[in-house]
Every structure is written in C-alpha cells, then in structure tokens.
Amino acid sequence: MDYxxxxxxxxxxxDPEKDKIIEIGLLEFAVYSDEEAKITSMYxxxxxPGTSLSPEIIKITxxxxxxxxxxxxxxxxxxxxxxxxSIVIAHNMEFDRxxxxxxxxxxxxxxxxxxxxxxIDWKKYGFKSQSLNYLACDxxxxxxxxxxALFDCATTFQVIKKYIxxxxxxxxxxxxxxxxxxxxxxxxxxxxQNGYFWNPRKRLWCKILFADQLQGERDFLKEEIYRGNLRHxxxxxx
Numbered sequence: 001m002d003y004x005x006x007x008x009x010x011x012x013x014x015d016p017e018k019d020k021i022i023e024i025g026l027l028e029f030a031v032y033s034d035e036e037a038k039i040t041s042m043y044x045x046x047x048x049p050g051t052s053l054s055p056e057i058i059k060i061t062x063x064x065x066x067x068x069x070x071x072x073x074x075x076x077x078x079x080x081x082x083x084x085x086s087i088v089i090a091h092n093m094e095f096d097r098x099x100x101x102x103x104x105x106x107x108x109x110x111x112x113x114x115x116x117x118x119x120i121d122w123k124k125y126g127f128k129s130q131s132l133n134y135l136a137c138d139x140x141x142x143x144x145x146x147x148x149a150l151f152d153c154a155t156t157f158q159v160i161k162k163y164i165x166x167x168x169x170x171x172x173x174x175x176x177x178x179x180x181x182x183x184x185x186x187x188x189x190x191x192x193q194n195g196y197f198w199n200p201r202k203r204l205w206c207k208i209l210f211a212d213q214l215q216g217e218r219d220f221l222k223e224e225i226y227r228g229n230l231r232h233x234x235x236x237x238x
Contacts, residue, residue, distance in 0.1 A: 002031050003040070004164075005085035005111075008152040009096050010061050012049050016098040020049035022063055024073055025149025026081050027157055037164050039157065043081065044150035046071040061147045079105030087168060091116045091132045091156050114171035116156055118208060120163045121170075123195065135159045173210045178217055179233040180205040183225050190224060208237065 006027040013019035028041040048068040058064055082088060082105075090096040093115035100106050117130045127138055136143050136155050143155040160167055180191055183205055196205040209217060214234070222230045 002086040003084050004029050004031060004037070005081055005088045006153045006156050007088055007090050007096055007100065008149040008156070009099050010057075010063060010147060010149050011099060012051060012053060012057060014095075016102060019099075020047075020051065021073070021099055022047055022049055022053070022057075022068060023061070023149045024078065025151070025153040026078065027150070027153035028081060028085070029157060031164065037157075037161055041081075042150060042153070043077065045073045047073040062145070063148075075103055075105045078103075079109060082106050082109040082111050085111060087112050087114050087171065089114045089116055089156065089160070089167065091152065093117070112171065114167055116160050116167060118175065119167045119170040120160065121166070125163075132156060132159065170210065173212075175208055175210055175237045176214060176234050177237055178207045178209065178214075178221075179235070180207075180221060180225060181231050181233055187225055194220060194224075 006029070008025045009021045010023040011019050011021050023046050024044065026041075026043040027039060029037045030040045031037045046063065046068050048071050053063070053065055053068075088111045090113070093113055097113055122130050122135065127135060129135070129138075132152060132155055133143050133146050136159055139159060141158060143151055145151040146155075179199075179202065180196060181204060183191060188205065191205045194207070195209075196207045198204075199206045207217065218230060218232070221232050222228065226232075
C-alpha cells in the first residue's frame, strides 16, 4: 500500500518570492493494489501572514484578516505528511510547489511531485477545460467552496480518482515544451486544433507533450506548418 498526498495553498498573491501562504489543505489517500484510492487523513489550517490582504484575495478566497488573526500552520505536521507520501499532487503543481518548497520542513523530504493538470490527458477523455471546477462539473459534481484549500483538495481527489494510475505513470515521464517559432499567422487555427496555446510572454504558440510524442509532433510541424522545414524549439520541463 502506498500513500499519496493532495495539497493546495491559498496565498497573498502570485509571487512566491514576496507573497505568503495564508491557508493550506492536505488530503492523504491510500492506494491499494486492486482497489480504488481511499482517503485516510486530512489537515487544513489558516496562517496569519502579518500583512494586509488585497481586496482581490479576500474576494477570491473569502478569507479575511479577521479570520487569520493569531492562526499558525503546524509546519512540522505538514512535513510529516510529505515524508510519508510516495507522491504529492497539486492542481497547477508549479504554483503550489514554488511556495511550499521554501519551507525547510518540506524541502528536506525530497518528495516526488505530480500535476493533475498536465499529467492527465484531459483532452483525450473529452474534457474541454483543465480548470478544476470545470472538470468537477463535467464529472457531475460541484466544488462548494472554490479557492478554499481543503475543498480544492477534496475536489481534486474526486476529479483524478478514476485516472490516478495514468497520473502517477506520466509524472515520471519527461515532458517537453515545443515552441512553434515563426509559425505563419494564417495557420494559427491549425496549431490550436493540434493542442497549441498562445504564450503571451514569449509571444509564441506552444505545446507541452511527453518524450514519446516528440517525433510525431516534429513531423506535424514540418509537414503542416513549416512546409518541409523544421524551425521549432524544444525545451525540457522540470
């Protein structure tokens, strides 16, 4: 039997270098060899960041400064959850991991992370959005309190339960970002239909895929986008 951990944090903002965690949710589950994953334990706590909250954060989370006064997360307990877990899962893993890996109690556990957005091929199963709440609705239930950490953990568990083995397998595979450099503007719809998204910061059409999908994508770009040439860029994603 292995233990998995789903984690979610609410924060004062989006920058892990200057913003702080104000709430954590943990949902521990056990995976049996031939049975469905089952919840074994949960933990949730608020933490006073010592700074004012923006009106936007209060509106999104429903967490107020009054609720946070005097609250502290037991980071030693959180560290023990991470130590026991074979895998740590978050929806939009990069965000939660960036905040949590600044904590020594978690950093020293050297845990294996997985992302419930990019390690499950939602498009293959007919889902049009990777948003947590849309995935929940498409599976027939509603997250009653979105952007509250433990409720987001519970929603994530329900959303991924059916696909847990795929998620675990894919989390150990190398992923690459392909950038369609200089792709003709008139072919943007063809790129979108093939799973590319527009990155406004890089001003490029990009796609994330696993190593065993690379050659097929190179062929698509060469034949359908660059008409015999290959001008894209590939980069390994951590």
